[in-house]
Amino acid sequence: MKQYLYETHCHTSPASACASWRGAELADYYKSKGYNGVFVTDHFFNGNTGIDRSLPWEQKVIQFCQGFEEVKSRGEKIGLDVFFGLEYNRNGAEFLIYGLGKQWLLEHPEILELRIPDLFSLVSMSGGAFVQAHPFRQAPYLERICVYPKYCHGAEVINTANAVEWNENAIWYAKRMGLYMTCGSDAHWLGRDDLGGVLLPRRLKSAADYVGMIINRDPIGLYTEKDYGLDVVSKTAD
Numbered sequence: 192m193k194q195y196l197y198e199t200h201c202h203t204s205p206a207s208a209c210a211s212w213r214g215a216e217l218a219d220y221y222k223s224k225g226y227n228g229v230f231v232t233d234h235f236f237n238g239n240t241g242i243d244r245s246l247p248w249e250q251k252v253i254q255f256c257q258g259f260e261e262v263k264s265r266g267e268k269i270g271l272d273v274f275f276g277l278e279y280n281r282n283g284a285e286f287l288i289y290g291l292g293k294q295w296l297l298e299h300p301e302i303l304e305l306r307i308p309d310l311f312s313l314v315s316m317s318g319g320a321f322v323q324a325h326p327f328r329q330a331p332y333l334e335r336i337c338v339y340p341k342y343c344h345g346a347e348v349i350n351t352a353n354a355v356e357w358n359e360n361a362i363w364y365a366k367r368m369g370l371y372m373t374c375g376s377d378a379h380w381l382g383r384d385d386l387g388g389v390l391l392p393r394r395l396k397s398a399a400d401y402v403g404m405i406i407n408r409d410p411i412g413l414y415t416e417k418d419y420g421l422d423v424v425s426k427t428a429d
C-alpha cells in the first residue's frame with residue numbers, strides 16, 4: 192500500500208527566532224527528501240517567537256503567518272502540500288496545534304491567557320487538533336516536565352531533535368495513557384539528516400483531513416530517517 196510522508200513539526204525564519212531557513216529553502220529541502228507535505232509549526236508568541244511582541248495582535252498574527260505563507264507559495268510551485276500549524280508554549284509544556292489558521296488567530300487573541308484545559312476545548316470546538324510536543328524533553332527553556340494526557344488529542348512521541356531517551360519516555364507514557372502517537376523533526380535549519388514524520392494512508396486534501404485522522408485515531412505510520420531502534424517506528428530510510 193502506498194503511504195504519504197508528512198512533516199508535522201518544523202520552523203521558519205523569521206517567525207521562529209531559533210530558525211535560520213526561509214520558507215522556500217524549507218519547502219525545497221522536504222521535497223528533495225521525498226516528503227509529500229509539511230505542517231509549518233512556528234513558535235507562537237508565548238514561545239521563541241521572532242515576532243515583536245509589542246505589536247498589535249493583528250500585526251503579530253499577519254507577520255507570524257508569513258513563514259507558513261512563504262513555504263506554501265514555494266510548495267505550490269514544486270508540488271509539496273503545505274499546511275498551517277503552530278507550537279504553543281506554556282511553562283513546561285508545548286503543544287502543536289493543527290487545522291486552524293490566520294483568521295482563527297485574528298479572532299482569538301485570548302488564547303495566550305487560557306488555561307490548557309480551556310485552550311484544548313476551544314481548539315477542539317474550532318475543529319483543530321491539539322498534540323503535546325516532545326512531552327519529556329528537558330531543556331533550560333522548559334521550566335518543568337508537565338504532561339496533559341486528558342487535554343490533548345495525542346503526543347509527539349518521537350521528536351527526532353530530541354535525545355532518544357526522551358522519546359523512549361514519551362512512547363512509554365503514550366502507551367500507558369492510551370494516547371495517539373505522532374512523530375516530527377522540529378527542524379529549524381537546512382541540512383538535517385535525521386528527519387522524521389508521519390506516514391499517512393492517503394494524500395491529505397487539507398489540514399482538516401489530518402485533524403480528522405488524529406481525532407478518529409486512524410492508524411498511521413511513524414517514520415524516522417535514522418534508525419533509533421524504537422518499536423513504534425514503521426519505516427526508516429536505512
Ligand SMILES: [Zn+2]
Nearest residue numbers: 202207209239
Ligand atoms: Zn525553536
Ligand SMILES: [Zn+2]
Nearest residue numbers: 200202278377
Ligand atoms: Zn518546535
